Amino acid sequence: MIAFQVNDMTCGHCVSTITNAVRSADGEAKVQIDLSTHRVQIESETANAQELAEAIKQAGYTPEPVQAALSDKLAKAGNCCGCCH
Ligand SMILES: [Cu+2]
Numbered sequence: 252m253i254a255f256q257v258n259d260m261t262c263g264h265c266v267s268t269i270t271n272a273v274r275s276a277d278g279e280a281k282v283q284i285d286l287s288t289h290r291v292q293i294e295s296e297t298a299n300a301q302e303l304a305e306a307i308k309q310a311g312y313t314p315e316p317v318q319a320a321l322s323d324k325l326a327k328a329g330n331c332c333g334c335c336h
Pocket residue numbers: 260261262263264265266
């Protein structure tokens with residue numbers, strides 16, 4: 252599971268743009284998007300986090316990598332820098 256925080260994703264149109272971007276990196280990817288928390292979760296067999304982040308960037312968004320299980324804990328502790336994994 253790869254997860255990104257995409258704070259500039261604001262509406263259903265963004266959701267479909269990002270979904271399409273991810274699918275362009277991996278057509279078989281499972282994409283789960285929670286608009287209220289700006290969280291994008293992706294399960295991909297073939298694309299890695301870097302490729303997926305690149306695809307989302309090219310769609311015009313700013314993905315911040317998060318580790319799905321860890322991020323909530325870190326966010327509550329207030330010290331998540333998103334780059335320490
Ligand atoms: Cu939008």
